Amino acid sequence: MASATTPTTTTDRPAADIAVIGAGIVGAACALELARAGMKVLVLDRQAPGLGASYGNAGHMATEQVFPIADAGLLKRIPGMLLDPLGPLRLDWRYLPRAMPWFVKLLWNMRQAPYQASTAGLRALNEASLPAWQALLDSIGRRELLKDEGSLLIHERSVTTEALEAVARRMQAQGVPVERLSRQAVLSQVPALTEKVQGGLFFPATGHVSDPHQVVLALCEAAERQGVRFSTCKVASVRASEEGVRLETSEGALTVPRVLVAAGAHSAPLVEGACRKPVPLDTERGYHLMLPREVERLPVAITSLERRFIMTPMAEGLRLAGTVEFAGLQRPPNMQRAWQLERLAQGLFRRPLNTEDATSWMGFRPSLPDSLPVIDRIGPQGRVWLAFGHHHLGLTQAAITARLVRHFHDDTIDSALPSLVPYRLGRFA
Template sequence: MDAHPQATSDPNVEADIIVIGAGIIGTACALSLSQQGWRVVVLDSQPPGMGASYGNAGHMATEQVFPIADAAIVKQLPKMLLDPMGPLRLDWRYVPKALPWFTRLLWNLRQAPYQASVAGIRALNEQSLAAWQRLLDSIDGRHLLKEEGSFLVYEKADNADELEALRARMVEQQVAVERWSGDAIRDVALQLSDNIQGGLFFPGTAHVINTWQVVNSLVQAAKSNGVQFRQTTVVSGSVSGHCVSLQTDSSTALTAPKVLIACGAHSAKLTTALTGTSIPLDTERGYHLMLPHERERLPVAITSLERRFIMTPMEEGLRLAGTVEFAGLQRPANMQRAWQLHKLSQGLFRSELDITDAQPWMGFRPSLPDSLPIIDSVQDGRVLLAFGHHHLGLTQAAVTAEIIANLATQGERHPSATNHAVADLSPYRINRFT
C-alpha cells in the first residue's frame, strides 16, 4: 500500500508510525492506520493478542456507562481487604502502593467528576458497536460478532428495587434496556434455574465468539496491508526533533515520526518518558475460567446481579469472568479466584456446569481512577496515546482505532479517514493529569 503523504525518506526510520502494544487496542489501531496508508510496525513483548485481550469476557459492554466504582465502595473497603475471594479484592500487601490511586478514585466520586466520567464512557460506548461493525466489515469478519443482546439477571426478590433503580439510571443515560420476567428469560436461556426472578435485557450489546480470533483476524488483515509485527520489549524512549526514538531490550534503537502507546497496563513508564506526564495507571487483575464442555449452555452473555460475574458463550466453551483484584503487576496470580467463578455459577442452572478440562486465566486490565481511557495526540502529534480502557478495552477498541486514525492526520483529513469518531476528545486528554 502506498505510504502516507507525510512519510519521511529518512533511512533510519522503520515506519511512519510505531505502535507499542499488540493487544486488541493496538492491533485495531494498527489496522485502521494501515487502511489510511500509513506504514506501521507493531511491537510487543508477547505474540499478538496474548495479554489481557486473550482473556477478556468477550462481552461488548455498551450498557456499562458507569465508572468502576460508586459511593458504595467506601463501605466495601474492609471486605475488600479481608475477603480474598470477593468480587472486588484489594490485596493488603498492595495497599501502600494503591493508596494514591484509590484516593483519586474516591475524589472522582464527587458529583461533578462522576457525571463527567459517565458522559465520557457513554460517548465512547454509544459509538462502539457501530465502529466494530465497520471494522469487521472491512476485513470480512462480521461472523466473529454475535449481536443478540445480553442479560443482567437477579435471584433475590429483595433486589427487585435495586434492579429497577439501575434500569432507571440507564434509561436516563439513553441506554437501550428492557425489564424481563424470569420466565421470559428462561424462554431464551432454557437451562437457567427457576431461581432467576427476572432481569434486564440489553438489545444494543453483543459478544464475540473467540477473543483471540478477533485479534488474529485484525492482525492478518493488517499484515496484508504491510503492517509488521515484531516481538520485542520497549524499555525507554525519547522525543527529539521530528522523530521519536525507542530503545528495546535487545539494545536496538528504533525511530519513527510517530509512536502510538497502546500497551495497556504497561503504558505508564513509557508515557512519562515520552510526554513528561506521570499517569496514575493501575491494573485490575481479571480472572476467567473457560469451560470447554459447555459450548451450548447459553445463547448470549448473562451477568448475575448478586454474584457479580458474567458468563459468555464462545466457540471454545463457556467463559466465566468478571472479578476484580488490585494487587499490581508483580504478584503471582491467585488462581483460586478463577476457580471461585465455578462456585459462583452454582444455583444459576438446572444442572451444574461441567468443569472437566477447565482452564483458569488471569490478565491485567489497565485502569485509571476516573474510569476513562487516555486517547490523545501530544508532542506536536509525534506521540499518540490509547490506553486505560479498564474492563471496556474490547468494547471500545474499534472506536478508539477510529479516533487514533483521525488524530494521526494532525488535522489533515485523509480521504480514508472516518467521520464517525467521537467529536469531543477533551475527557480523554492526558492533560487532565497534569
C-alpha cells in the same frame, strides 16, 4: 500471521511512519486503521499478538456499562476488599501502600462533577462502539466473530427486585436501551437457567465475541495484508524530540517519526518517559475460568446481579469472568479466584456445569481513576500518540478508539465521532 520482523536500528532509514507499542485488541485495531490511512506501520510487543489482557477478557461488548467504577457504594465495600481474598472486588493489603495514591484519586472522582463527566465520556464512546465494531469486522470479512444479539442481567431474589429496577432507571436516564423481562421471559430465552431466577434486564445494543483472541488475530492478519509488520520485542523507553521518537528495545534502538503507546497496563512508564509527567495508571487483575465442555449452554452473555460475575458463550466453551483484584503487576496470580467463579455459578442452572478440562487465567486491565481511557497526542509536534487505560472496556472500545486515532493522521475532526476532549492526558495535570 507472518513471522515477526526485527526493528530497524537508528543507523538505518526509519522502519515505519509510526511504531505501535502493543499488539492487543486496541493496538491491533489502531494498526489496521493507520495502515488503511496510508501509514507504514510497525507493531512492537513483548508477546505474540493478543496474548495479554485481550486473550482472556470476558468477551462481552459492554456498551451498557456507562458508569465509572467509583461510586458511593465503593466506600462500603473497602473493608471486604481487604479481608476477603476471594470476593468480587479484592485489594491485596500488601499492595495497599502503592495503590493508595490511585485510590485517593478514585475517591476524588466520586464527586458529582467529575463523576458526571466520566459518565458522559464513557457513554459517548460506548454509544459508538458497537457500530464501529460492526463496520470494522465487515471490512475484513469476519463479521461472524461478533454476536450482536444483546445480553442479560438476571436476579434471583425478590428482595433485589428494587435494585434491578434502579439499574434499569439509571440506564434509561443515560439513554442506554434496556428492556425489563419477567421470569418467564428470561427462562424462555435461556431454558438452561434455574427456576430461582426472578427476572432480568435485556440490553439489545450489546453483544459478545465468539473468541477474543481470534478477533485480535483476525485484525492482525488484515493489518499484515495492508503492509503492517509485527516484531516481538520489549520496548524499554520512549524519548521524543523535534527530530523523531527514539525507542530503546530489547532488539536495539529504533527511531521513528511517531509512536502510538497502546501497551495497556504497561503503558505508564513509556508515557512518563515521553512526557516527563506521572500517569495515574494502575492495574485491575482480571480472572477467568474457561469450561470447554459447555459450548452450547447459553445463547448470550449473562451477568448475575447478586453474584457479580458474567458468563459468556464462546466457540471453545463457556467463559466465567468478572472478578477484580488490585495487586499490581508483580505478584503471582491467585487462581483460587478463577475457580471461585465456578462456585459462583453453582445453583444458576438446572444441571451442574461440566468443569472437565477447565482452564484458569489471569490478566492485567489498565485502569485510570476516572474510568476513562487516554486517547491523545503529546510531545514535540505531537509525535507521541496515546491509546490506553480502557480498564474492562478495552474490547468494547477498541474499534472506536482506532477510528479516533486514525484522525490524528488525517488531522481532521469528524463530528460523527466522540470529542477527544474528555480523553486527553492533560486532565490529570
